[in-house]
Amino acid sequence: MSREPLAPVTSIKVKLGLLVVASAAVAATVAVVGEIGGVPLWLSIPVTILLALAVTQLLAVGMTAPLRQMTEAARRMATGDYAVRVADGGGDEVGELARAFNTMARDLDAVDRQRRELVANVSHELRTPLAGLCAVLENLADGVGPADPAALRVALDQAERLSALVEDLLDLARVDAGKAPLDPERVALRTLLADAVREAEGLGRPVSYAVAIDPTDLEVEADPARLHQLVANLLDNASRHSPAGASVRVTARRHGARVRLEILDSGPGVEQQDRDRVFEPFGTLSATEGGGGTGLGLAIARWVTDLHGGTIGFVNPEPGEPGGRVRVELPLTQADGARRTPAADPANRPVSPQERTKEMPVPAATPPPAAPTPPSAPVDVAPRPILDDVFGEFWPDRTSARLPILLGALAVGVLGGLVLPFHDLGLGTTLVLLAAGAVVLTASRRRTDPYTLVCAGLCALLAATASVRAAEWITVLCLLAGAALCVSAVTGARSLLGFVLSGLAWPLAGLRGVPWLGRTLATLTGLGRGAALLRTGVLSILALIVFGALFASADALLAEWIDAVIPDLTMDTFVLRAFVTVAVGGAVLAAAYVALNPPRVERDGRRSRPVAQRYEWLAPVLVVDAVFAAFLLAQATVVFGGHDYLLRTTGITYADYVHQGFGQLTVATALTLLVVGVAARKARRDSAADRAWLRAALGLLCVQTLVVVASALYRMDVYQDAYGFTRLRLLVDVFEGWLGVLVLAVLAAGVTLRGAWLPRFAVITGVVALLGLASINPDAWVAERNLDRYADSGRVDSRYLSDLSADAVPVLDDAPPLIRQCALAGREPDTDSWLEWNLGRARATDALESDPVEPPAAGACPSY
Structure with a gap:
């Protein structure tokens, strides 16, 4: 059965x-x-x-496979492999093309095989007489x-x-090229057969010939020379394969509008599977080869027959008769009665062995000849997946099926x-x-x-x-960082470009x-038990639902346990759960495929081509060095001049000054790392001077x-003291x-001028920094710093504190009464299920349950 769901449709347009209708309907x-x-x-x-996309892929399976197969097959045929075949089971236009x-x-395969056999056999046939002739001439020349x-x-x-072999080859070439014209005339078969037998007897072979013609005055319209050549070749073949003292029987009789000529020898005969090959050039069989044959006689006989439309x-043979029986049928008269060539006569077109077998009448008492055995089995070409052309060498498909x-x-x-x-x-998210x-x-x-193992940890x-x-903000950052780290680990990324390509690969x-x-x-x-697995799964689920519902309704405690373990599966929630299932399963499957078959995100052994002259990279770096030096000079002026000097010069306070330039x-800083990276890739390192300039310029930067x-x-610290602490500032x-830290790592890499480890170092240290931020409980840290600031200055933004997550509740629970009321008003203890359990919310619940919070008076909460 075809793998193509739309195989019964016989039009590619339909x-x-x-396909479009089905995909659009599913999407809608x-x-x-x-x-x-x-x-x-x-x-x-x-x-x-x-x-x-899944529906499109399902319906499109097999639609373009023959086209891709033909493309691949054409590539292989261009290299000389003509045994290729493509799937041709479709009923549409693509199937017809296939x-x-x-x-x-098949035709090219047959032609190529015949060409190779022709070269091999001609070489073989020429070698024997040439070797004998050379031996005789050498003996004569040497006086031996x-x-x-x-x-x-x-x-x-x-x-x-x-000479005979060359003449036979020329005859074949003339016939094949359409340059062997016929001069048909009335030919008396009795005279022609007598001349042919007399010529065959002159060969000196110890066989006799018996000729029978019915009627005796039977005539046929043919080219006498060509017809004589046909009969002579058949008699020569029969005499060579008959034992000494045997008889070769020749019969000619009228058969409807044709003349049937049969020649029966007394030799071993020809097997049915070999009866077509013997008429090919040099198609002699090892079992029937005799001395003196060139392997071209029967081939010429076939071409002469084809020239006459026979x-x-x-x-x-007849029952009880041994030997080989060859039958020739020729029309009594030629269709046009004029000179004919193979090119002008449809009857002289190349005829396949199957067609010749079909045309040849076979006695009813005998079974039809078996189909010839091909010299080599056809090779089916696997279709080249279209996505291989899309992704190319960047992402070849080297995977096998992995059901687990x-x-x-x-x-x-x-x-x-x-x-x-x-x-x-909560806990459920972590488990997933x-x-x-x-x-x-x-x-x-x-x-x-x-x-990879470090990244997994x-x-x-x-x-x-x-x-x-x-705090969801830190949790979401951690989850995004984990996803990026996971994909980069399974792809083996080592560079900035590699990390970017890894992210796109998902x-x-x-x-x-x-x-x-x-x-x-x-x-x-393919496992052979797909239906059994599906049936077993369905029956198991049904048994679980039926018996689980019965026992849950019979026992209240069991019902409570089931409610705690199994979530709500009502119809109102089923749709959302189905969407989440597809989204999560698809995301995990995509990541697993990236891990199973990672793309080539790194260019192995390739290094950026350095610039020709040193100044091409050095001048821009020195300009950046100068700009940095000017900035540092301004900073030193502010430090030594004091806040009053800054206010007189710029008209802004120091707090505003530090806030203005932090971003x-x-x-x-980030751009500096980019400048260092580009300069390090473009700078030459051939001489000691090149390396010294590189270290000095980039080291200073x-x-x-x-x-x-x-x-x-320092600026951020001053600004936080003046305006308070927030999550973003932290x-x-x-x-x-x-x-x-990355700048320090760049300095370390500059010592050895080897920095291939820097990208991975940056990723690992970035993740560690994020984990460090999560470990200090950032919301609680912000709350604590703001309470310290309130104790020192009496200023605090209680509204901002109230927006902090449950992580900050234990710290705010110890705040002064008014600030505690303002920050914790309206918070209720969480009633999470075990799937939502979270340490931060659990600690907040404990604090709120031990000491409930009263709402503050209107307008009493400070907000500065």
């Missing part, structure tokens, strides 16, 4: 129309169901696109043998054999659909993330690589933040992994950048500190 249906079920757009749109292509491939008539006769015989072939990976991703998707909807981030990471790590080819810690911290895997997904799904039926300094980092951190502090 197929494409059905899924979108409407998602809207009715209240699925948010950010989740509904990707799931809709994913399902529409069948025509296979016909062409006398130059008597006997020796010359031997040389002449060999030369005549060569047929020739071996048929079964697919089932693992599906299980994680189902777990996500049950756990994530209608629940806050750890399960997803386990599937990806299992699929990864690099799971034993130390860097960091990803587990990042996933744990969902169960530890209630969404692209939804397209690149489609062929692999199809192969994996095919194994379900620019952060951007400048890094040292000045460290001063800028220190200035930026995050920027950490980011600026991480940039400083």
Whole structure:
């Protein structure tokens, strides 16, 4: 059965129309169901696109496979491989083209095989008489043998054999090229056969000939010379394959509008599977080869027969008769009665062995001849996947079906659909993330690589933040960092470009992994027990639902346990859970495919071409050095001049001054790392002077950048003392500190001028910095710093404190009474299920339950 769902459709246009209609209908249906079920757009749109692509892939299977097969087959045929075949089972225009292509491939295969056999056989046939002739002439030239008539006769015989072989080849060439015209006239078969037998008897072979003609005055319109050549070749073949003292029987009789000529020898005969090959040039068989044959006699006989519009072939002898029986049938008269060539006569077109077998009448008492055995079995060409041309060498498909990976991703998707909807981030989220990471790590080819194992450990810690911290902003940052780290680890990225391409590979895997997904799904039926597995699963689920519902309704305690373990699966929640299942399962499956078949994100052994002259990179770097020096000079002026000097000069306070330039300094620090990276790639390192200038220029820039980092951190500290502490300011502090660490790493790499380790170092230290930020409980830290500022200055923004997450509740619970009331008013203890359990919310619940908060008086809360 065809793998193509639309195989019964016999028009490619109709197929494409059905494909578009089906994909659009599925997309519209899924979108409407998602809207009715209240699925948010950010989740509904990707799931809709994913399902529409899946339907398109399902329906499009096999539609273009013959075209891709033909492309690959044409490439192989260009290299001389003509045994290729393509799938031709389709009933549409592509299927017709595939069948025509296979016909062409078979014809070319036959022609190529005949060409090779012709060269080999001609070489073989020429070698024997040439060797004999050369031996005789060498003996005569060296005086070994006398130059008597006997020796010359031997040389002449060999030369005549060569001449006969060449003449036969020329005859074949003339017939094949359409340059062998016929001069038809009335020919008396009695006279022609008598002359042919007399010539055959002159060969001296110990056989006799018996001729029978009915009627005796039978005539045929033919070319006498060509017809004589035909009969002479057949008699020569029969006499060579008959034993000594045997008889060769020749019969000619009228058969309707044709003349049937049969020649029966007493030899071993010809097997049915070989009866067509003996008429090919040099098609003699090892079992029937005799002395003196060139292998061209029967081939010429066939071409002469074709020239006259007749047929020739071996048929079964009469019962009890041994030997080979060749039958020739010729029309009594030529159709046009004039000179004819193969090019002008349709009857002289090349005829396939199957057609000749079909035309040759066979006695009813004998079975039809068997089809000839091809010299080599045709080779089916696997279609080249279209995505291989899209992704090319960047992402070749080297994977085999991996059913456990697919089932693992599906299980994680189902777990996500049950756990994530209608629940806050918590223990359930961590479990889903750890399960997803386990599937990806299992699929990864690099799971034993130390860097991959380190990244796996960091990803587990990042996933744990969902169960530890209630602040969603830090949790989301950790989860995004974990996703990026996971993908970069399984691809083996080592450079900035590699990390970017790794990030792009994850969404692209939804397209690149489609062929692999199809192969994996095919194994379900290929296992031979796909139906049994499906039946077992359905029966098990039904048994669980039926008996679980019965026992839950009979026992209240069991019902409570079931409610605690199994989430709400009512119809109102089913749609959203289904969307989440598809989204989570698809994301995990895409990441697993990236791990199983990572793209080539790194260019091995390639280095950026350095500039020709040193000034090309040195001048821009020195300009940046000068700008940094000017900035540092301004900073020194502010430090030594004091705040009053700054106010008189610029008209702004110091707090405003430090706030005004912090963002620019952060951007400048990041750009500096980019400048260092580009300069290091473009600078020459051939001489000691080149390396010294590189270290000096970039080292000075890094040292000045460290001063800028220190200035930026100092500015932020002053600004926080003046205006308070916030999450964003804390995050920027950490980011600026991480940039400083990278600058130190660049300085270390500059010592040896080897920095291939820097990109991975930057990723690992960035993740560690994020984990460090999560470990200090940032919301609690911000709350504590603001309370310290309130104790020192009496200023605090209680509204901002009230917006902090539950992580800050234990700290705010110890605040002065008014600030506690303002910051914790309206908060209620959480009643999370075990799937939502979170350490931060659990501690906040304990604090709120031990000492409930009274609401403050209106307008009593400070907000500055």
